[in-house]
Amino acid sequence: AQKVTQAQTEISVVEKEDVTLDCVYETRDTTYYLFWYKQPPSGELVFLIRRNSFDEQNEISGRYSWNFQKSTSSFNFTITASQVVDSAVYFCALSEAQGNNRLAFGKGNQVVVIP
């Protein structure tokens, strides 16, 4: 069974600070995909990144970076030099290659960036 844990619930940072969101996952499948989504106050789910289980390369996209560590089953997300527009809920999610590709989401991290 697939499971995603995001232990931190709400994180407050002052603008320009960095913030790291932890994501730990469980799966029995050897091929799986990991995702991060942003949910701003308007409610939609905004896709940020997908990573497959065979690609452990870390990725940087602007102020966002992701650290995938298969050995610890973690896929952490860092926002560098946070801005007020980063205030949102961030969800980590997992889908397995077997089966019907349903996404299992973590509980989300509420990030509040204080100006």
Next chain:
Amino acid sequence: EPEVTQTPSHQVTQMGQEVILRCVPISNHLYFYWYRQILGQKVEFLVSFYNNEISEKSEIFDDQFSVERPDGSNFTLKIRSTKLEDSAMYFCASMGGRASYNEQFFGPGTRLTVL
């Protein structure tokens, strides 16, 4: 860029009434999903649909729920007799196919309020 659309954006209904939430997936996609997010909670999988039938459903998706793809473009979620606890944001998602690396494209959601 193609996108998933959902109507209505907000639906208010009385307990016991039937509601139909509508989604138009991306036109060449083959896999369709409904997810639910109760306010302040995580996004939960409801059902997946492929080849004109349900491929997987969660324990949430009981006999009160049904899905349909009536005309090759729309994908609907029906709740037969709504309960207060059905109040949530409902997201539709679609995916192209197995080669699309499990990337699901989400619609903007329908906020359902049951009074």
